[in-house]
Amino acid sequence: MLATKASTFTHRSSVAYTTCRDRHVHCDGTRPCCTHxxxxxxxxxYTPSRRGGLTRAELAARRAAKDRPSSTTGVRCCNDAGSLPGHTSTVTTPSSYHRDVWAHVLSNKARRGELEPLLACMRFIGSLYAKSDQATELGESVRLDIHTRGDLNPDPALAQCRLLYSIGTYWCGDRDTSRREMDAALGIAIGLGMHCREFTIENSGSGEDPVLAESLRTTW
Incomplete structure (x- = not known):
C-alpha cells in the first residue's frame, strides 16, 4: 500500500519554460523542448532566473574554502608588535588598572586620610554588585566616615564620596538618604568651585596628573 502511494508522487521540475508558465500548465522541463x-x-x-546567487556546487566550494586555514605568509600578527624596535608591548587588564592607577593615586600618603571615605564608599558599592552579606555593614561604615569628616574641611574626595553614596543608597531603595547625599555632594562641589574650568587644572598639579584631572572633571 505504501509502495503504491509513494509511486503516485510526481517529480517537480526545477525549470519551467516561458510558454508553459504563460499558459499556467505543468512543464516537465525536458530539454531542448518540453512535452507540451x-x-x-x-x-x-526559457528565461534564466534574475535572482542571481550561487549554485549548490558553488556554495559548497565557498564553504570548503572558508574552512581551510588561511595563509599568514607575509602578515605580521599584532601580538608581534612588542618585538619591533623601540616598541614596548603593553597589556591592559582590570587588575593592571587597579594596580597602576590606584597605586598612583594612593602613593601620596598625605592624601590617604582624604581618600578613606571615598574608598569605603567604593567597597560599599562593590558589595552591592557582588550581593555580599557585608553590604549593610559597609554602608554603615561609609555613613560613619562621612559623619566623622563633616563639612568643616570639604575636599573633592568628600564630594565624590557623597555622590557615590547617593547612588548606592538609591539602589538600596533609600530615596531620602540618596537625595540628602546628592544635595550635600552638590553643595560641596559648588563651594569648592568644581564647576569652574580652572579648578581641575589647579587641583591636578597644573594638569600634570591626567588621571586626577579626569576624575575631577567627570565628577562634576
Whole structure:
C-alpha cells in the first residue's frame, strides 16, 4: 500500500519554460523542448532566473574554502608588535588598572586620610554588585566616615564620596538618604568651585596628573 502511494508522487521540475508558465500548465522541463511544446509544435523558450546567487556546487566550494586555514605568509600578527624596535608591548587588564592607577593615586600618603571615605564608599558599592552579606555593614561604615569628616574641611574626595553614596543608597531603595547625599555632594562641589574650568587644572598639579584631572572633571 505504501509502495503504491509513494509511486503516485510526481517529480517537480526545477525549470519551467516561458510558454508553459504563460499558459499556467505543468512543464516537465525536458530539454531542448518540453512535452507540451513538442505535442503542439510550439517553440520552447526559457528565461534564466534574475535572482542571481550561487549554485549548490558553488556554495559548497565557498564553504570548503572558508574552512581551510588561511595563509599568514607575509602578515605580521599584532601580538608581534612588542618585538619591533623601540616598541614596548603593553597589556591592559582590570587588575593592571587597579594596580597602576590606584597605586598612583594612593602613593601620596598625605592624601590617604582624604581618600578613606571615598574608598569605603567604593567597597560599599562593590558589595552591592557582588550581593555580599557585608553590604549593610559597609554602608554603615561609609555613613560613619562621612559623619566623622563633616563639612568643616570639604575636599573633592568628600564630594565624590557623597555622590557615590547617593547612588548606592538609591539602589538600596533609600530615596531620602540618596537625595540628602546628592544635595550635600552638590553643595560641596559648588563651594569648592568644581564647576569652574580652572579648578581641575589647579587641583591636578597644573594638569600634570591626567588621571586626577579626569576624575575631577567627570565628577562634576
Amino acid at each position: 511544446c513538442s505535442s503542439e509544435a510550439r517553440v520552447c523558450e
